[in-house]
Amino acid sequence: MSRPIVATIHSAALRQNLTIVRRAAPNSRVWSVVKANGYGHGIDRILQHLSDTDGFALLNLEEAIQLRERGWKKPILLLEGFFHSDELELLDRYRLTTSVHSNWQIKALAQAQLSAPLDIYVKLNSGMNRLGFMPEQLHNVWQKLRALENVGEMTLMTHFAEAEKEDGIIEPMKQVERAAEGLNAPRSLANSAATLWHPEAHFDWVRPGIVLYGASPSGQWQDIAGTGLQPAMSLTSEVIAVQQLKPGAGVGYGYRYHAQTEQRIGIVACGYADGYPRHAPGGTPVVIDGVRTQTIGAVSMDMLVVDLTPCPQAGIGSKAELWGDRVKIDEVASSAGTVGYELMCAVAPRVPVEVI
Numbered sequence: 296m297s298r299p300i301v302a303t304i305h306s307a308a309l310r311q312n313l314t315i316v317r318r319a320a321p322n323s324r325v326w327s328v329v330k331a332n333g334y335g336h337g338i339d340r341i342l343q344h345l346s347d348t349d350g351f352a353l354l355n356l357e358e359a360i361q362l363r364e365r366g367w368k369k370p371i372l373l374l375e376g377f378f379h380s381d382e383l384e385l386l387d388r389y390r391l392t393t394s395v396h397s398n399w400q401i402k403a404l405a406q407a408q409l410s411a412p413l414d415i416y417v418k419l420n421s422g423m424n425r426l427g428f429m430p431e432q433l434h435n436v437w438q439k440l441r442a443l444e445n446v447g448e449m450t451l452m453t454h455f456a457e458a459e460k461e462d463g464i465i466e467p468m469k470q471v472e473r474a475a476e477g478l479n480a481p482r483s484l485a486n487s488a489a490t491l492w493h494p495e496a497h498f499d500w501v502r503p504g505i506v507l508y509g510a511s512p513s514g515q516w517q518d519i520a521g522t523g524l525q526p527a528m529s530l531t532s533e534v535i536a537v538q539q540l541k542p543g544a545g546v547g548y549g550y551r552y553h554a555q556t557e558q559r560i561g562i563v564a565c566g567y568a569d570g571y572p573r574h575a576p577g578g579t580p581v582v583i584d585g586v587r588t589q590t591i592g593a594v595s596m597d598m599l600v601v602d603l604t605p606c607p608q609a610g611i612g613s614k615a616e617l618w619g620d621r622v623k624i625d626e627v628a629s630s631a632g633t634v635g636y637e638l639m640c641a642v643a644p645r646v647p648v649e650v651i
């Protein structure tokens with residue numbers, strides 16, 4: 296590749312993060328969540344490094360089939376279930392576990408011609424109001440599904456809206472208890488935040504996503520600083536030009552930055568067309584040649600600008616870490632008013648990826 300930008304996937308970090316999840320929830324099995332092409336890391340690139348997991352969870356049928364075609368034999372969970380009843384044939388063929396969240400899916404399951412029963416996750420709406428049955432419907436739904444020949448093992452599942460908060464799962468847990476009373480149902484409730492911070496929600500299967508990739512479910516990297524979780528992706532590039540500014544000189548589109556004094560700046564080959572957030576204001580951290588500095592002015596399509604004042608030794612060819620070990624993806628995300636999840640999913644197809 297001629298342009299120096301690259302996204303590096305760290306296989307050791309993926310393995311380590313899975314180990315940390317297991318330590319956090321030692322009595323639970325683990326669904327490693329790999330939706331959105333493994334949170335942007337690439338399912339094919341991460342599969343073997345997460346292969347110690349008990350199952351993979353995602354929501355795209357094509358990605359599930361891709362996993363089977365790569366030889367994955369353990370469970371696969373479709374987090375949003377099937378979107379149309381004609382997909383049941385493929386769920387059957389590829390032996391996929393499906394979430395069931397709506398009445399039409401129960402009907403479709405009842406009418407399908409399957410070679411063997413499918414395991415299902417019955418989704419409860421515990422307050423988030425996206426997917427799932429209301430707690431007062433659950434008994435009825437459960438009994439209906441239990442009576443179907445096409446249904447194998449059944450697990451109760453819900454998703455938390457704010458498990459990163461200390462009291463964030465109290466109310467949803469009450470709804471789960473209410474709904475599950477007398478059912479003796481295995482449960483899967485915990486996303487990353489609940490896996491780390493709410494052991495009372497662990498039960499039979501946890502469903503971590505973001506922590507496997509080494510970013511914080513709260514958006515604050517300090518919240519995971521002591522855990523040993525490591526960034527699974529770094530985005531790096533190089534300084535491709537240097538400018539010496541005079542006092543008052545403007546920089547970039549809209550001259551959003553003006554130098555106060557004489558100042559050396561570097562132009563880095565990374566822009567919003569690579570997935571770096573255009574909303575990141577000047578002052579967003581970046582590491583140049585191992586030294587922490589910050590961005591200046593507007594992010595453009597293919598370039599961004601950095602202050603070289605703290606690193607006078609840096610010049611053309613100096614390495615730039617946009618995010619990774621030294622600059623956490625959560626820092627860049629919060630500077631840009633978003634979350635690490637979005638940035639890792641948004642790395643553009645034009646960025647070359649290497650796995651080490």
Ligand SMILES: *Cc1c(COP(=O)(O)O)cnc(C)c1O
Pocket residue numbers: 328330374454485486487488502503504505506512
């Ligand atoms: C995305 C998702 C998860 C994982 O969430 P993280 O916050 O990344 O851990 C778990 N369960 C469901 C249903 C999801 O959609």
